[in-house]
Amino acid sequence: MEKAVTRFAPSPTGYIHIGNVRSAIYPYLLAKQTDGTFILRIEDTDQARYVEGATDLIKETLLWLGLNWDEGPDIGGPHAPYFQTERKELYLNWAKKLIAAGRAYADATPSEKIDEYRKEDTAKKIPYLYRNHRPTETTEWHEGIPIRFKAEPKNYTWVDEVMGELSAGPEVQDDIILIKKDGLPTYNFAHIIDDMEMGVTHVIRGQEYLSSMPNYLALYDALGLPRPKFVSLPHILAPQGNKKLSKRDGAKSVTDYREDGILPEAMLNYLACLGWNDGTEQEIYTMAELLERFSLSRIQNSGARFDETKLLWMNGMWIRKIHDEEGNDVLYSKINEKFWPDSAKDYPEEYRKKVLNIIYDRLKALKDLKSFSAYFFEEPTVDANLIKNNKILKKLSEDELSSLLNTVSLRLSEIQDWTEENLQDVLNELLETTGKKPAELFSLIRIAVSFAPFSPALNLTLEALGRERTIARLNLAARSID
RNA sequence: GGUCUCGUAGUAUAACGGUCAGUACAACGGGUUUUCAUCCCGUCAAUGCGAGUUCGACUCUCGCCGAGAUCACCA
Numbered sequence: 061m062e063k064a065v066t067r068f069a070p071s072p073t074g075y076i077h078i079g080n081v082r083s084a085i086y087p088y089l090l091a092k093q094t095d096g097t098f099i100l101r102i103e104d105t106d107q108a109r110y111v112e113g114a115t116d117l118i119k120e121t122l123l124w125l126g127l128n129w130d131e132g133p134d135i136g137g138p139h140a141p142y143f144q145t146e147r148k149e150l151y152l153n154w155a156k157k158l159i160a161a162g163r164a165y166a167d168a169t170p171s172e173k174i175d176e177y178r179k180e181d182t183a184k185k186i187p188y189l190y191r192n193h194r195p196t197e198t199t200e201w202h203e204g205i206p207i208r209f210k211a212e213p214k215n216y217t218w219v220d221e222v223m224g225e226l227s228a229g230p231e232v233q234d235d236i237i238l239i240k241k242d243g244l245p246t247y248n249f250a251h252i253i254d255d256m257e258m259g260v261t262h263v264i265r266g267q268e269y270l271s272s273m274p275n276y277l278a279l280y281d282a283l284g285l286p287r288p289k290f291v292s293l294p295h296i297l298a299p300q301g302n303k304k305l306s307k308r309d310g311a312k313s314v315t316d317y318r319e320d321g322i323l324p325e326a327m328l329n330y331l332a333c334l335g336w337n338d339g340t341e342q343e344i345y346t347m348a349e350l351l352e353r354f355s356l357s358r359i360q361n362s363g364a365r366f367d368e369t370k371l372l373w374m375n376g377m378w379i380r381k382i383h384d385e386e387g388n389d390v391l392y393s394k395i396n397e398k399f400w401p402d403s404a405k406d407y408p409e410e411y412r413k414k415v416l417n418i419i420y421d422r423l424k425a426l427k428d429l430k431s432f433s434a435y436f437f438e439e440p441t442v443d444a445n446l447i448k449n450n451k452i453l454k455k456l457s458e459d460e461l462s463s464l465l466n467t468v469s470l471r472l473s474e475i476q477d478w479t480e481e482n483l484q485d486v487l488n489e490l491l492e493t494t495g496k497k498p499a500e501l502f503s504l505i506r507i508a509v510s511f512a513p514f515s516p517a518l519n520l521t522l523e524a525l526g527r528e529r530t531i532a533r534l535n536l537a538a539r540s541i542d
Numbered sequence: 543g544g545u546c547u548c549g550u551a552g553u554a555u556a557a558c559g560g561u562c563a564g565u566a567c568a569a570c571g572g573g574u575u576u577u578c579a580u581c582c583c584g585u586c587a588a589u590g591c592g593a594g595u596u597c598g599a600c601u602c603u604c605g606c607c608g609a610g611a612u613c614a615c616c617a
Binding site: 241 | 548554555556610
């Protein structure tokens with residue numbers, strides 16, 4: 061396959077929300093699977109919306125997902141610099157060429173005048189187009205006034221790799237601003253120049269740019285540039301309503317999900333498959349598999365809703381996949397300290413690994429680890445009502461409950477080797493000697509040692525807690541009942 | 543309002559013009575010695591509407607309806 065040169069070109073106006081990252085994932089996959097180049101370009105031409113630190117956040121997010129760029133900030137490349145503000149002269153030169161060719165003009169019209177034009181047209185109920193008000197006399201360009209494109213409207217047809225053959229009439233083509241009065245280019249102009257300079261073969265971006273395509277095509281023509289391939293990605297919709305996901309509606313940032321304990325593997329997998337599938341029934345994809353299977357032609361052309369529940373399901377799948385395929389230690393190494401209960405600090409790594417090993421398959425997000433594992437690290441708050449009001453245990457008298465706990469405690473304390481196997485044998489034996497059903501006896505023990513809504517298999521829980529702690533908790537629970 | 547796009551269960555999706563419209567998440571029910579989870583089994587649930595082309599339409603054409611995007615010196 062021909063080597064693809066793609067780019068992700070965010071503007072540093074804040075965090076990247078989940079609706080945006082996908083337009084980094086697909087370009088990355090396409091570039092990597094063709095042994096091409098993935099470029100990160102920072103479109104920082106809007107000084108007013110510039111947010112300090114946003115570039116770092118963007119870089120951090122891409123790196124977290126494993127989307128390493130081949131050219132861009134920090135590492136440079138043959139087309140450096142990769143910040144548009146540092147490429148200011150380049151755009152200006154191209155704009156001047158267009159002026160010389162009669163396809164652009166400096167515009168000294170005051171903004172109040174422009175507002176008037178807009179109002180007039182609106183009042184007349186005709187579409188406002190600046191080209192209808194194009195000034196007659198020419199002005200020499202100087203910083204402080206903008207440069208506009210001189211539109212020559214016509215019909216355009218083009219091919220979009222996702223949408224197919226598209227066309228649009230002259231209605232939307234206008235004298236768009238190329239260079240703003242501050243001397244910096246607009247997105248509309250800058251991205252075309254940069255994509256050309258950087259040899260970008262596939263322009264992959266959200267569908268919202270579709271309606272601007274005729275203006276872009278006019279620009280390619282006026283500049284004498286060949287068209288790259290266009291790839292319009294459908295929107296990712298917010299959980300409620302039909303609007304596209306946006307920060308205004310509280311779209312979470314990718315880093316928010318990292319804080320919740322979503323694994324990057326799961327996030328990448330989920331987003332890649334939101335609006336794309338390979339035609340099989342596979343749902344879990346590693347990066348390597350995505351690289352193998354991804355194709356532009358199977359990108360969906362309708363919007364897809366972001367479903368946090370499914371992301372959580374997928375994260376659970378990934379937690380188990382990593383544990384089962386790569387091992388408990390690998391999963392452990394991926395869990396940041398902050399996901400553990402504070403009290404876990406005092407425990408050796410071996411113990412924490414043991415705890416993880418028996419509770420990992422219950423985790424959907426890593427942040428659940430705190431509450432799921434707390435009783436392994438600190439003494440639970442004894443609440444006799446959890447036992448007395450339990451729907452099975454409430455059939456037993458309080459005397460019987462405490463005597464059962466004492467019996468269990470006594471028998472467990474006699475165990476020579478405190479192992480999973482021995483514990484299971486003794487627990488089975490206790491079922492027989494007490495004549496209780498598992499639902500009764502095991503529930504009782506489980507609650508007495510954890511006071512948690514749920515816990516792993518009983519023998520594993522007791523083994524991890526250790527003999528002394530188990531006995532102490534059983535005795536304490538027994539006393540609390542009467 | 544102009545222009546452009548989209549329309550399969552609640553959600554994400556599959557289906558050379560040809561099985562009973564498949565799968566996954568969710569929901570609901572059941573099974574695996576306690577709970578929660580995993581795992582397994584099952585249930586519910588969809589081609590927006592109307593014409594046309596065709597032996598046959600989710601698929602092609604047209605109309606309607608619905609939804610979205612965009613119309614900035616923002617990207």
